Amino acid sequence: MADPAPSPQMLNVQIDGVWHEFPKGTRVIEACEQAGSFVPRYCYHKKLSSPGNCRMCLIEMGFPRLGPDRKPELGPDNKPIINWMPRPQISCAQDIAEGMGVRTNSPLVKECERGVLEFLLINHPLDCPICDQAGECQLQEFSVDFGMSKSRFLENKVKKPKNVVLGPRVTLDDERCILCSRCIRFCQEVAHDDVLGFVNRGSHTELTAHPGKRLENNYSLNTVDICPVGALTSTDFRFKMRVWFLKETKSICTSCGTGCNTIIGAREDVIYRQTPRENDHVNCCWMCDYGRLNFKYLEAENRLLEPQVRFGEKLIPTDWSTAIAQAAQQLKEFSGSEIAIVASGRMTNEELWLISQLAKSLGAQWIDIVPRREPGDDILLSEDRNSNTNGARLILESKSEPGANLLTIAEAVKSGRIKALAVLGENPMHLGIAEAELAQLPVLILMDILSNEATEKASAVLPGCGFAEKRGSMITCKGRLQRLNRAVRPPGNARDDWEILRDLLQAIGGGDSLSSLEDVFRRISETVSQFDGLTLSKIGDLGVHILKIEELPPVHPGDQEAIAKAVALQARRRAVRRQVDDARKAAVTQ
Numbered sequence: 195m196a197d198p199a200p201s202p203q204m205l206n207v208q209i210d211g212v213w214h215e216f217p218k219g220t221r222v223i224e225a226c227e228q229a230g231s232f233v234p235r236y237c238y239h240k241k242l243s244s245p246g247n248c249r250m251c252l253i254e255m256g257f258p259r260l261g262p263d264r265k266p267e268l269g270p271d272n273k274p275i276i277n278w279m280p281r282p283q284i285s286c287a288q289d290i291a292e293g294m295g296v297r298t299n300s301p302l303v304k305e306c307e308r309g310v311l312e313f314l315l316i317n318h319p320l321d322c323p324i325c326d327q328a329g330e331c332q333l334q335e336f337s338v339d340f341g342m343s344k345s346r347f348l349e350n351k352v353k354k355p356k357n358v359v360l361g362p363r364v365t366l367d368d369e370r371c372i373l374c375s376r377c378i379r380f381c382q383e384v385a386h387d388d389v390l391g392f393v394n395r396g397s398h399t400e401l402t403a404h405p406g407k408r409l410e411n412n413y414s415l416n417t418v419d420i421c422p423v424g425a426l427t428s429t430d431f432r433f434k435m436r437v438w439f440l441k442e443t444k445s446i447c448t449s450c451g452t453g454c455n456t457i458i459g460a461r462e463d464v465i466y467r468q469t470p471r472e473n474d475h476v477n478c479c480w481m482c483d484y485g486r487l488n489f490k491y492l493e494a495e496n497r498l499l500e501p502q503v504r505f506g507e508k509l510i511p512t513d514w515s516t517a518i519a520q521a522a523q524q525l526k527e528f529s530g531s532e533i534a535i536v537a538s539g540r541m542t543n544e545e546l547w548l549i550s551q552l553a554k555s556l557g558a559q560w561i562d563i564v565p566r567r568e569p570g571d572d573i574l575l576s577e578d579r580n581s582n583t584n585g586a587r588l589i590l591e592s593k594s595e596p597g598a599n600l601l602t603i604a605e606a607v608k609s610g611r612i613k614a615l616a617v618l619g620e621n622p623m624h625l626g627i628a629e630a631e632l633a634q635l636p637v638l639i640l641m642d643i644l645s646n647e648a649t650e651k652a653s654a655v656l657p658g659c660g661f662a663e664k665r666g667s668m669i670t671c672k673g674r675l676q677r678l679n680r681a682v683r684p685p686g687n688a689r690d691d692w693e694i695l696r697d698l699l700q701a702i703g704g705g706d707s708l709s710s711l712e713d714v715f716r717r718i719s720e721t722v723s724q725f726d727g728l729t730l731s732k733i734g735d736l737g738v739h740i741l742k743i744e745e746l747p748p749v750h751p752g753d754q755e756a757i758a759k760a761v762a763l764q765a766r767r768r769a770v771r772r773q774v775d776d777a778r779k780a781a782v783t784q
């Protein structure tokens with residue numbers, strides 16, 4: 195067994211008259227917070243460098259008084275007597291030291307806080323009633339907690355540019371900027387895109403993009419999150435909703451294998467924004483713009499709202515029990531190599547487990563998921579755009595890599611060997627099967643949230659839920675099991691996918707005693723060793739690591755080739771789809 199990590203050296207620090215112990219290397223501002231003495235801050239962000247430029251975190255600091263023997267003199271409490279420095283110090287750019295003394299609530303500190311806030315507010319516009327940051331603005335909050343109740347400033351405020359388009363997703367109001375430089379440092383240190391900087395001097399200093407550059411990297415919206423005031427706003431979210439009306443739900447992003455932790459902000463079943471939630475095991479405090487804004491499709495016009503079954507040439511809306519009974523009846527007419535199930539790598543573990551049971555009950559020989567690969571980056575974005583490929587690997591117990599059988603399934607559909615195809619959570623048009631070939635299938639069961647060209651060919655259509663409309667668990671590309679939570683209700687008569695699959699399984703003749711998602715998870719933990727001893731509630735808000743990636747069987751070169759071909763085919767189909775969409779849009783606007 196490896197030696198345990200050595201415990202860090204502990205240092206004694208006196209904060210507001212009380213002695214505490216902290217590990218060596220702790221920032222003074224963090225030590226104060228841990229001791230229950232919050233120090234206001236603007237430029238300091240624990241995941242960025244500390245330039246110490248806003249001066250909001252001033253404190254009184256001192257060090258042990260040394261006696262003639264150069265040893266700290268001790269007071270009646272047997273602790274060092276502190277020699278206080280005559281001037282206040284910033285607490286964000288300095289680590290603690292042995293015997294250090296800190297005062298966060300002395301008259302001098304209070305006077306400094308009021309003074310710094312008065313300076314910061316001198317040129318700040320009276321925008322709060324129309325500012326998107328209202329409700330989560332640190333300038334408002336610290337003004338109330340640490341500032342003065344009135345202004346002594348009589349001169350005209352400096353005017354600066356408003357409504358500046360910094361990039362496709364971020365809008366700047368320079369008058370509100372308090373020049374903390376968090377956004378500049380984020381772009382340099384995290385996004386590796388040195389795009390922002392300050393120009394001009396004194397009261398006229400402005401934030402701007404460097405000449406010829408735009409704030410358009412895939413992480414640009416994180417600057418909006420960390421801007422302590424309303425200077426940087428999300429172009430998508432601004433003026434849409436007051437933040438105090440938003441119901442916040444802790445969840446995860448399902449747009450790639452990283453699984454960034456998120457907070458979904460919704461009101462009356464409409465999602466207004468997604469923001470990152472801190473999890474140092476997964477995404478630190480950040481998320482990419484692509485994942486953050488990838489929720490609009492939940493309200494697309496082609497959302498499936500009712501279960502439908504085929505009646506002659508037409509699909510007709512029906513109730514759930516009829517749709518499930520008909521789908522089950524049709525599937526039961528075939529068996530073995532005549533049935534194929536294509537699932538999605540964006541499904542939850544619970545859904546995938548129910549699909550595996552469905553396949554077992556039907557004796558279906560073919561089962562796979564649709565791979566989704568696109569270029570990633572070395573920050574967060576994974577090249578695997580499926581959020582639960584590892585869950586599919588574990589639960590479907592396929593002998594080949596997820597996605598490797600897809601082209602074989604498509605070939606078998608074309609040749610007529612497969613008679614019943616269930617496509618769950620995916621668009622069958624991406625499998626490389628033409629519409630006419632889908633139309634030839636005696637049974638085509640579709641479960642999805644959006645309609646597409648294939649929907650009209652289905653024998654039963656089962657409308658499911660989007661990522662923000664359901665609960666469940668997924669495993670990230672690094673092997674962390676995390677929970678997905680429901681933020682909004684699904685529209686129309688759409689149902690949670692696990693319930694649809696459970697009902698289908700029961701109609702086929704299995705899945706008894708599964709009355710809740712927790713029951714399904716329990717079954718997984720009983721059958722998949724990596725889930726042993728876990729429950730949905732034990733996963734917690736930050737997830738648990740269950741999988742060492744090196745434990746997975748190595749990818750077979752043949753599998754890799756098959757997956758690459760399937761992905762290339764999807765890319766071609768998407769390109770054609772885009773062309774058709776563009777042509778339609780152009781025709782509408784003419």
Ligand code: SF4
Nearest residue numbers: 371372374375377421
């Ligand atoms: S725009 Fe916001 S984050 Fe950037 S320097 Fe100004 S106040 Fe700070």
Ligand code: SF4
Nearest residue numbers: 447450453454482485
């Ligand atoms: S990196 Fe992946 S998981 Fe994170 S926000 Fe982007 S798409 Fe979502």
Ligand code: FES
Nearest residue numbers: 246248249251286
């Ligand atoms: S937070 Fe310390 S100087 Fe800004």
